Amino acid sequence: MKFLKQFGIILGVSFIGEVLKYFIPLPIPASIYGLVIMLLLLSVKIVSVEQVKDTGSYLIEIMPVMFIPAAVGLITMWSELKSLWFPLCVITVVTTVIVMAAAGRVTQFIIRMEKRQKE
Known part of the structure; x- marks a missing residue:
C-alpha cells in the first residue's frame, strides 16, 4: 500500500505538470513542470522525501528500460x-x-x- 501511495503522489504531480503544459503556452515539456512542482513541494515540506523515496528509487532503477522504445525507434x-x-x-x-x-x-x-x- 505504501508504494501505491507514493506512486500516486508522483503521478499526481506529473498530472499537474501535464495540466500546466496544456494551459501555459510555453515550449516547456510537461515533465519539467512536474519536476519543478515536486521540487517546490519538497522544498516547502508539503511532501517529505520519505513519502516518495522508495518509489522514486524504484523508478530510477528501471529508468534504462524506459529508453528501449526510443532506441528501437532510432533503429527503425x-x-x-x-x-x-x-x-x-x-x-x-x-x-x-x-x-x-x-x-x-x-x-x-x-x-x-x-x-x-x-x-
Whole structure:
C-alpha cells in the first residue's frame, strides 16, 4: 500500500505538470513542470522525501528500460537518419560537454555559497 501511495503522489504531480503544459503556452515539456512542482513541494515540506523515496528509487532503477522504445525507434528510422549521423554525433558531444560544464559551475557556485554562509 505504501508504494501505491507514493506512486500516486508522483503521478499526481506529473498530472499537474501535464495540466500546466496544456494551459501555459510555453515550449516547456510537461515533465519539467512536474519536476519543478515536486521540487517546490519538497522544498516547502508539503511532501517529505520519505513519502516518495522508495518509489522514486524504484523508478530510477528501471529508468534504462524506459529508453528501449526510443532506441528501437532510432533503429527503425536508420535509413532516414543515416545521412545525418555526423551532425547528430557532433551535436550530442557538444551539448553533453555544455551540460557537464554548466552542472559543474552550478555545483561549484552552490558549494561556495554554502561555505560563505557557514563563515
